[in-house]
Amino acid sequence: MRTLPAPLALALVLALGAAAAAALEPWEEGTVGRPMPFAEARAMPPEALAARGAALFAARFTEAEGAGRPLATQADTPTRRRRPAAQAFQRLSGPDANSCAGCHNQPQVGGAGDFAANAFTAEGARNAEFDVLDPQFSSERGTTHLFGAGLIELLAREMTAQLRTARDAALARARATGAPVVARLSAKGVAFGRLVAHPDGSIDAAGVEGVDADLVIRPFGQKGVVGTLRRFTVTALNAHHGMQAAERFGARWTGSDDFDGDGAADELLAGDVSALVAFQATLPPPSPEPPEHPEWRARAARGEAGFAAMGCAACHVPALPLESLRFTDPGPYEGAGTLRAGDVAAPVTLDLAALAWVARLPRDAEGRALVPLWGDLRRHMMVDAQVSGFGGELLSQGFVGRDVFITAELWGVGDTAPYGHRGDMTTLDAAIRAHGGDARSARDAYVDAGDAARADVVAFLKALKVAP
Template identity: 35%
Template sequence: MKIISTISLIGIGLVFPPLLHADLVGEGPRLNPEDRITQDQISTGELSLKEIRKAGLLIFSTPFNRHDGYGDGAHDTSEPDNHSPEAGNRPTLQGNRIFLRVNGLDSQNCLECHTIVSNRTVPATLGIGGGGGFSTSAMFRPVNIDVIDESFDGHAEYDGRLINPLFLFGAGGIELVGREMTHELQGLKQYALDNPGTIVNLDTKSVNFGSIVADGSGNLDTSNVEGIDVDLIVRPFGRKGDNASVREFDVTALAFHLGMQAAEGFGGEYADADNDGVTNEISIGDLSALSIFITTLDRPFELDSKKHRQGRNLFTDIGCADCHRPTMVTERRTLPYKLTGSPEKPFEDTFYEVDLTKHPTYFQPIFNGGVEVPMFSDLKRHDMGEELAESAFFFDEQQKREFITARLWGVADTAPYLHDGRALTLVEAILLHDNPGSEASAAAQNFKNLSEEKQNKILNFLMSLRMPENPVGDLIEYR
């Protein structure tokens, strides 16, 4: 296999060396083509779950190079940069075509930003699928960033999003909960359409998303919908709750951070949307393997003792559990997988499924056939107040202030906290919930009004929510 390509910077006069023959030592794709699996191998059951997970681990952790399709193509000065990975036409630092840091092209693989399993230990405990520290925070879609403080006011003006990377453990249970919630909400939507004039409360898994009512012409009044988009699709992934599945999230993340475009989201296997001379950079099979790997990562766990249970009860009493729901319960035990698209039909057109009660996820089964997902979230967006609002120019004022409820499982190990990592301790995170307009102000004030003894009981409880030990240990071969 040989890949030969000359890449130039149009309008700048710089020319990259050609991509050399792949049979030269060190040249060629970093991801071995023999290690990639196909969609047919997955959907027909030819491969074991472990084999699929291994293939997904390689997509997750391989430091891609230009032969793999890493980065954007030659910058085209005739086409405007629209600050999105879809363009494949981003400026890069010194015109290197591989790195900008702000607005993507900021890493070579997923592992660079998902490495810290515990920041509670010193040194940090590292592992595949963890979160990230300050230095790996994504700077999403800014046009301006005043790093030299031209106004000399100590405030670096910034009009994008700053996103501290979350850990990925337990994602399979989260996705299953979200899909079941969507399925039920779509049923309520249909009920409203079938019964014009009837106010239908959008309740699913004890979470209320407002209400809808239909008129006799099939039009829905969604003005009372809250904490979710008006399409009534639960999107549990992303700080803003904007991705319905891990697969959907991966398509954008791979393109934004790495310039690795998934055929499924960028025109098919023969398309070259970023104009870098490489097609099918992430195949449908690659994307399936990656999403199955992430959704079968181990889950966080909770230490149990009398001391911790007392703190858990206080956590509920002061109102924290109103949004940080300790446990969600599913009706199914298996997570089905489907291609991107039609998220309003979460259980149709699936090609594979995994039993979440078995290795490697081991979610606790319940009597009615489902599983417990103790993530401490309601998967609903809430107004967190003006002091936590983002400055992103592409959001309206409400969107800037809203975030999906953070999942607290594993919180003992995952400092820094909040969407941009501004809280270095749990106490800071709790107190920052109390600011003008925040839906969480009352709970934060209740915490402040507790005695120090009771505050410590809650903090000890939160410190019992731990990250998994030795994640993906069964897949790693040390040498």
């Protein structure tokens, strides 16, 4: 399949998406068009569904179609405000953006965002209308890129299944033997501690590390608290745009056709959410090539070796194997507040193996696709008494410790500055030096390595670009 230049390809996708919406004339104000039910999304060809999602991702939502939430908060759980919002847009507690692409745009649509695109989260603040930067009230987050997001979710699903299989096997053995069984947890070579299964069916999860006690890998967000693209999408639509998905905010769940009191009901149906998921899930992953500049190429090669020798690759794992490229939506681990597999007769199915960019993925000896994410989908403590560059937060998120963050995938890092969970680190060198806690020994090895070795590591990371 011939690859189109990026601007032409995006224009084609947006045109197809606009055609898929097929409800607005070009002189009319609005972007969404007629909301799309799930059955219609499932019947669409995958390319058309993803194109519809691309159009929605770039859409600048209007009040007439539901943008804004005067009587609802940004909280995950549908929660009403005490009083109507004083203004349609609020930079901190939101709504804070006209479109998804308003923040996800570097180096192209679907990418990361500058510091100016930072968002704010306030765990547990059900009626939060915070308008201060004080970390007592909110935590600041930089915008991460979405390239390869479908592969990330598929890896998370398979790792979750592996961890739960180990847990279930330990429970079965404990019941059979009448004695506690210790299960060491590992998925795709990544260690997640251990648990103890008891004959009565109870679990001691005190030794579980880097994942919640339910063993569901949640790969999205700086803290690793969002498990699926669908949940990410539904939550972001409400928080950032005031566009509310019926599967969470519809009358079936909230008792109101217009929960947020903006005069629009059923702002986005399940098919619209599936279209957005399809667009994100089929975004090609970063596909760097060795730099053409001979000195840069030599430095990057030395830097990759140094990166491993310093211990950085223990968490920033170069690649993880993927058994299946079949992406279903809704997926097997959707939670409350999103459409679930049991809610539909059959899911939307996207065969990522049919996409042209999949041919670029390396394969292992067993024929599995190797996803070169430079990450491990695991949470780590990132702060200690001496190095606390990733500290400073006062609120937990999703019951994850304040100084605990998921390993950042490094694919695309050369094109997606700034760095750190707040996007306030302007160089890779600064971000590496900020690593404490579980990453302290690797950070110290980098600091002690000398100017030339450090420059080589940075040259290697700068070569991990989104596209050639």
